[in-house]
Structures are given as structure tokens and as C-alpha cells.
Amino acid sequence: MKTFVVVLAIPFVILAIAGFDLENLVFVLIYYYIYYFTEFGKLFHTKKSREIIYNSKEVTSNSVEPIALKKENIPYSEEKKLAIEKKRKEGYQKWLNNKKKGVRLKAKPSVKLKFTLSEAEFEKEISSQLNNITGSITRILWVGDKHRTHPWSLKPGGCTVVVLFTNKTCLGYDKVKRPDRYTRKISRDYISNHYSNAHSTNLEDYINEIYLTSDSGVDLKRVWHSNMRTSPWDILEKYRIM
Incomplete structure (x- = not known):
């Protein structure tokens, strides 16, 4: 006025x-x-x-200058973060309900999520967990996005797969949506390129152990080893994300 x-x-x-x-x-x-x-x-x-x-x-x-992100470090969408957070809260609520009912359970440690760590921190954490499981120092060779051909392998989310071959080579792959198919393919490619005297058609004969994390998790665990009588592909199929 x-x-x-x-x-x-x-x-x-x-x-x-x-x-x-x-x-x-x-x-x-x-x-x-x-x-x-x-x-x-x-x-x-x-x-x-x-x-x-x-x-x-x-x-x-x-205002601040926008942060330039590398292609391989595409952040998770808010929808994806909320879905993962909801899943974690549901797990905690289930544990809490069991505790109230008198079921004696061990305290469940909080699980780190992949998108909360940088690429270097994530690889260091997975390597540390692998060494704790095996009891020896094993170097993981991480396969970068430039060597990935399937579009699903470039999208955030999915498992992290670590394959330990009989020649002591250890390969790591993140953002894996179907670990059974993906692990079979990369194992076949690796064996054909690095085993000049390959005599068996069974890929399992060239793999010692396979390790896996949960979806977007940093919780490595061994899911298959060469002394098991079960096919690794049947086991890995249970961990499909898509």
C-alpha cells in the first residue's frame, strides 16, 4: 500500500x-x-x-557449484533409498517383536549400505571382509564399468559378486542383478582367456569359491565352494534382484 x-x-x-x-x-x-x-x-x-x-x-x-559425478558413481534415486531403508526398518521391527515375545536373539549389527560409501571405501571394506573370511590376504581385481556390456550392470543396486578361481585370481563385480547368469558368463570368458590347457567343460572345475552380498549391501558371505555337491548356478539363482 x-x-x-x-x-x-x-x-x-x-x-x-x-x-x-x-x-x-x-x-x-x-x-x-x-x-x-x-x-x-x-x-x-x-x-x-x-x-x-x-x-x-x-x-x-x-547456491553452490554442482558436483560432477562420474558415470559409474550415479547416485541412487530417492525412491530406491526409501525402499532400502524401509526394508531395513522392517527387519529391525521383526527382531524387536521377537525380543518382546521372549525369543532370545543376538543383537543384530547395523548393515552398511553401498550408496553410503565412496567407491574406494566400498572396495576396501569388501576386501577386508574377504580376508577375514578366508584368513589370508587376497587381492580382488575389480572389473570397472568400461568392461561391462549389459545395461543392467551400469544401473545402481544389485549384489556384489566375488569369484575366486583355482589359479588364485580373484575378480569382483558390483551392481549384479542376476548373479547366476552373470557369474556363469564372466567365468566362461575368464577361463577361455586364462586357462590355455583347459580340459574340462564344467566351469565349476575352475572355481574355488564364490562370495556374495545382499542387494546394495556391504555384507559379504561365502555362498558356494568347490567341495559342495550343489551347482553354484542353482544357489546364485536365489539371489536374483530382477
Whole structure:
């Protein structure tokens, strides 16, 4: 209201000083036209426009440079994060209900999630878990996204698979949605390229152990070893994400 009175009074003050001749009246009419009928004038006398100006200044003053993400570090969507968080809370609630019923359970440690760690931290954590399980130092050769051909292998989510071959080579793959098919394929490719004297058609004869994490988890565990009489592909099929 105060702004409206000031704007309305300015032309009359000018006319009172300069005189009410034709030239000054034309100037006043142009002034009112610009103020009420042009986009520039509306910026000063509409509430919505003033809010837009204020908000844009506030956003500009607090804005930061966007972080450039590598292709392989595409962040999880909010929907995916909420789904994983919901799943973890449901597991905790189930444990809590059993505790109230008197079922004696060990305290369940909190599970780290892959998207909370950087790529280097994740690989270091998985390597540490593998060494604790095997009781020896084993170097994992991680296969990067540039060597992955299936589009599912570039999307966030899925298991992490670690395959230990009989020649002591250990390969790691993350973002695996169907571990049974994927592990069979990469094992076949590796054996054909690195076992020059391959004499068996069974891939299991060249694999010592297979390790796996849960979906987006950092909880490595051994799911198959060469002394088992079960096919690794049947076991891995149970861990499909898609």
C-alpha cells in the first residue's frame, strides 16, 4: 500500500513543479503505462513478482557449484533409498517383536549400505571382509564399468559378486542383478582367456569359491565352494534382484 501511494504521488509532484502543460501530461501517461501495463512495471507492484525477485536472490546467494559425478558413481534415486531403508526398518521391527515375545536373539549389527560409501571405501571394506573370511590376504581385481556390456550392470543396486578361481585370481563385480547368469558368463570368458590347457567343460572345475552380498549391501558371505555337491548356478539363482 505504501509503495502504491508513493508511485501514485510522484507524477503529481512532478506536474506541480514543472506545470500542467501538454508535454508533462504526456510524460505522466507514459509513466503510468510502463508501471501498470508492461512486464517491467509489474515487477514492482505485484506481490507475486516481488516474491519471485526475493526468492531468486536468496537462492543465488546460497547456491553452490554442482558436483560432477562420474558415470559409474550415479547416485541412487530417492525412491530406491526409501525402499532400502524401509526394508531395513522392517527387519529391525521383526527382531524387536521377537525380543518382546521372549525369543532370545543376538543383537543384530547395523548393515552398511553401498550408496553410503565412496567407491574406494566400498572396495576396501569388501576386501577386508574377504580376508577375514578366508584368513589370508587376497587381492580382488575389480572389473570397472568400461568392461561391462549389459545395461543392467551400469544401473545402481544389485549384489556384489566375488569369484575366486583355482589359479588364485580373484575378480569382483558390483551392481549384479542376476548373479547366476552373470557369474556363469564372466567365468566362461575368464577361463577361455586364462586357462590355455583347459580340459574340462564344467566351469565349476575352475572355481574355488564364490562370495556374495545382499542387494546394495556391504555384507559379504561365502555362498558356494568347490567341495559342495550343489551347482553354484542353482544357489546364485536365489539371489536374483530382477
